[in-house]
Amino acid sequence: MMTGAKPSILEAIGGTPLVKLRRLGADVEADIYVKCEYLNPGGSMKDRMALRMVEAAERSGQLRPGGTIVEATSGNTGAALAMIAAVRGYQCIFVMPDKMSQEKIAALRAFGARVVVCPTAVEPDDPRSYYSVARRIAAETPNCFYANQYHNPANPEGHYVSTGPELWEQTGGEIDVFCAGLGTGGTITGTGRYLKERKPAVQLVGVDPVGSLYYDYVKTGRVTKPFTYKVEGIGEDFFPSTIDLKLLDEIVRVDDRECFLTTRDLVRLEGLYVGGSSGAAVAGALKYARQTRRKENIVVLLPDGASKYLSKIFNDDWMRENGFLDDTGLGVVADVLRLKPAEVITARSTDRVRDVIARMKAHGISQLPVVDDGKLIGAVAEVDLLRYLVSGEQSLDSPVGPLVESEYATVSPQTKVELLQGLLADARMAIVLDGEQIVGVITKIDLIDYLARRAS
Ligand code: PMP
DSSP: OOTTOOSSGGGGSSOOOEEEOSSTTTTSSSEEEEEEGGGSTTSBTHHHHHHHHHHHHHHHTSSOTTOEEEEEOSSHHHHHHHHHHHHHTOEEEEEEETTSOHHHHHHHHHTTOEEEEEOSSSOTTSTTSHHHHHHHHHHHSTTEEEOOTTTOTHHHHHIIIIIHHHHHHHTTTOOOEEEEEOSSSHHHHHHHHHHHHHOTTOEEEEEEETTSSHHHHHHHSOOOOOOOOSOOSOOOSSOOTTOOGGGOSEEEEEOHHHHHHHHHHHHHHHOOOBOHHHHHHHHHHHHHHHHHOOOOEEEEEEOBBGGGGTTTTTOHHHHHHTTSSSOOSOOBHHHHHTTSOSOOOOBOTTSBHHHHHHHHHHHTOSEEEEEETTEEEEEEEHHHHHHHHHTOSSOTTSBSGGGOBOOEEEEOTTSBHHHHHHHHHHSSEEEEEETTEEEEEEOHHHHHHHHHHHHO
């Protein structure tokens, strides 16, 4: 073999550049560096963990010569597995949710993989969900290895053994903050664990899209109502075992609009040809930096490239149709709150059921947030109180604590009104948080009232 050549494309995985942002973030004290994982041969950082998963399966005998790799994937893990399968002689079957770009599906088919598309808008345990379908195909296919990236420890390990050490070396240990979007959590958990072992002061910042479960869970310990959003690859509606949320020092929330506008800026202002979750991660890092105002080195991981999103993020018609480019004029959550009394009616978990009922009656409301020591811990609703009283076992003098539920979603005052409609189809109410402070509550009728007034 020629001395400069690699035995296969798989040896080209990793070794991606670390680049300093020059224009974005010029207004923050911190220096922001980006790890260009989109330059991996399979198109994303998933190459690293896919190789680890395949090699672990080969070692354990789960994957044998001529075998089939099955996976539920939003595209990048699929591309990585398909590339590895091509080199090593395996077949692939991938199951994807239908919100994914056509380009991603076509790319997997280009590698010779079979792709099965499933509805996005069903619960994860629904038999039609892409997780369920992948499990079923895996069970029915002979000589098959179900990669199961959401529960395969080789996923975070792949980053622990490669992304982590590589960043440690490239930064010469001068990294202060590592920031990445949260999907399976493999990236932040594996890379973060390695970096913290080398330097415990390294701060791990996870970035989560509005609509995903992680943010509320980390901030309040409650599992709120997930709802759909457009950015691909990050956010979840269940908890994968590959993520260790306790490892995170901070979690930052971003909405689709800021993800996509930042993505476009990364391409146009920095020449970084990246996809939507890269914009999300950088938008999250900028928010973090504006909040901490520290002179430090923040490293942000850029997962994949722009080409898979040309018909979406980089298409002005698509951006405009979704209200991401021009303002649709419907306003933001703060505008809806302006029509409501400023006082937010809340309860404490130690309040008696009797008093909470009286408070709801006095204010003509059917649900309210429960706040202990200034921190949102959940909500109680009329229907819960009713169910409780009808059960007959409890008294009106018991505390409401055990009745606290999570049938709400949280938003910020800057959240676009368009988002509320989808959110309130699933959640009983939207609790508006400015940082940790509750500044309002919005229910369906508040939204109807707001929209009706604008129309008249
Ligand atoms: N961005 C993109 C484009 C992805 O495909 C993924 C993987 N779901 C992520 C970010 C999140 O990475 P991880 O699963 O390691 O948390």
